Amino acid sequence: DGGITQSPKYLFRKEGQNVTLSCEQNLNHDAMYWYRQDPGQGLRLIYYSQIVNDFQKGDIAEGYSVSREKKESFPLTVTSAQKNPTAFYLCASSMDGPYSDEQFFGPGTRLTVL
Amino acid sequence: AQKVTQAQTEISVVEKEDVTLDCVYETRDTTYYLFWYKQPPSGELVFLIRRNSFDEQNEISGRYSWNFQKSTSSFNFTITASQVVDSAVYFCALSEANTGNQFYFGTGTSLTVIP
Secondary structure, eight states, rough: OOOEEEEEEEEETTTTOOEEEEEEEEEEOOOEEEEOTOOOOOOOOEEEEETTTEEEEEEOOTTTEEOOTTTOOOOOOEEEEOSSSEEEEEEEEEOSSSSSSOOOEOOOOEEEEE | OOOOEOOEEEEEETOOEEEOOEEOOOOOOOEEEEEEEEEOOOOOOOEEEEEEEOOOOOOTTTEEEEEEGGGGGGEEEESSSSOOGGOOEEEEEEEGGTTTEEEEEEEEEEEEEEE
């Protein structure tokens, strides 16, 4: 089945540690995105990538890093510089045509900093 | 400034009642796209509808309907004869042609349907 997978579903980390969240898609989509969701704040864009080996910062990129070495993969690293990393992280992908296509979302990763 | 406003934070209705979720957007682009997503308790966002700025026709899909009015910059979502399975958080989103595929999400409306 085509779709987006994120792993792990739940992640715990100690303060000061870096952690990497996985996102894989087999939809052959060009564009991929990372969002952070906090209660009452909706989704906020962290990073997005429209093509392999290229990515742009979103609204809240500080303390995060990404890579796009393969079309199907867009991992997100939450670094120790991120002041408040506990949140729900959602990965999405879309076609990158001339029109704004809908984004398809993965099941999310819930990160908790202990 | 918030580009998408969902003023209703939480709504509760009794099963079989109709409910309307409001969405107001702000943009200077003439070409833009509006979306609704549903987020059930499992967390994954489910796409419901996309509408472009040149198509103001209302749309109906089963118990769901959408009312797009450019004059009031609104894209409201109505669920008719609500069911318990409709309980979820619903997000409205805006994408502008000038910013490519970047989405601006509202803060969501949490709908609870009481049996």
